[in-house]
Amino acid sequence: MRWEGNRESSNVEDRRDGGGGGFGLGGGTISIGAIVIALIGGAVLGVNPLTLLGLMTGGGGAPVSQQAPAHPPPANDQEARFVSTVLADTEDVWTDLFRQGGATYHPPKLVLYRGSIRTGCGAGQAAMGPFYCPEDQKVYIDLSFYDTLKTQLGAPGDFAQAYVIAHEVGHHVQDELGITQQVERARANDSPAQANALSVRVExxxxxxxxxxxxxxxxxxxILEQGDIEEAMNAAQKIxxxxxxxxAGRAVVPESFTHGTSxxxxHWFSTGLQNGTVKSCDTFNTAHL
Known part of the structure; x- marks a missing residue:
């Protein structure tokens, strides 16, 4: 991916100074299998996945380290420069697309942290991977996730990493378009299976x-170099x-899906890539996902 020398976003908050350190919870390490089990259990049982992770690691909950003050990342931090550049590129693209539609795009903040963090949506944990919080309109990422993506999930490459950021920004676009609010209203009276099915369409x-x-x-x-699209498609397959x-060594249970099959x-990443339009991304009014 050709990114060096491109504009870096000023909407990055570095809160890693006071991080809890690494891919852990309550001092223990967590396997990818444990994370998957917690996510599945949370979806099926309606239990906070962080609570399940705490029980699985012998902890009583999800401790959150003291909030570090926000500041720009250091200029010599290559990973931070990368995510700042990708974020800036999403800002340029979505600002132009919103302008073409007669609207104004309000970019999200991207927060770098370690281990755990307080967010507008509650406690955030590195074990849950990157996430978007609509309550404070921020994307959160512990950069150790990129090591997990490469070594444990088998999805290496800088464009695979960029795809992760662009996906989370995609949730912010949904928030900007009012889709997030519509989905939350629809989920209010849904059964767990119906809520999961709706979550799949969101993702x-x-x-x-x-x-x-x-x-x-x-x-x-x-920005694309040879092999970049394959990196993103491989990442989509792995997650x-x-x-x-x-x-995780578990049976495949479609009713528990929250993000969709590989x-x-x-298919949907490729659809957006080929068409380049918001209209082509209407996952809510199609019978065939």
Whole structure:
């Protein structure tokens, strides 16, 4: 991916100084299998996955380290420069697309942290991977996730990492468009299975929006190198619900899916990449995901 020398975003908050350190909870380490089990259990049982992780590691909950003051990341931090540049590229793409639609895009903040952090949506943990909080309109990422993506999930490459950021920004785009609020209202009276099915459509649309970003970034700045799309497609395959359940040694349970299968995630990223339009990403009005 061609990113060096491009604009870096000023919307990055570095809160790693007071981080809790690493991919752990309450001093213990957590396997990918444990994370998957917690996510599945939380979806099926309606229990906070952080609570399940605490029980599985012998802890009483999800301790959050003291909040570090926010400041820009250091100029010599290569990983921070990378995410800042990718974030800036999403800002440029979505600002232009919103402007074309007669609207104004309000970019999210991206928060770098270690281990655990307080957010507008509650306690955030590195073990849960990158996430977007609509309550404070921020994307949160512990950069150790990139090591997990590469070594444990088998999805290396800088464009795979960029896809992760673009997916989370896709959730912010949903928030900006009012989709998040509509979904929350629809989920209010849903059964767990119905809520999961709706979550799948939300996540697949975010994958599609990541593809829309890649389409326009390539046209405007020629960011793609040979093998980049394959990296993103491989990442989408590795983090499909069915792939994660198999990797955890569990039976595949479609009713528990919250993000979509590997094939679905690949399909919707590819749809956004090929079409480059928000309209092409309507995962809510299609019978075939």
């Amino acid at each position: 697949l649309q975010a994958d599609c929006f990541a593809g829309v970003w890649a389409n326009h970034a390539q046209k405007a700045r020629n 499909g619900d069915d792939a994660l359940q198999k990797a 094939a679905q995630r690949q």
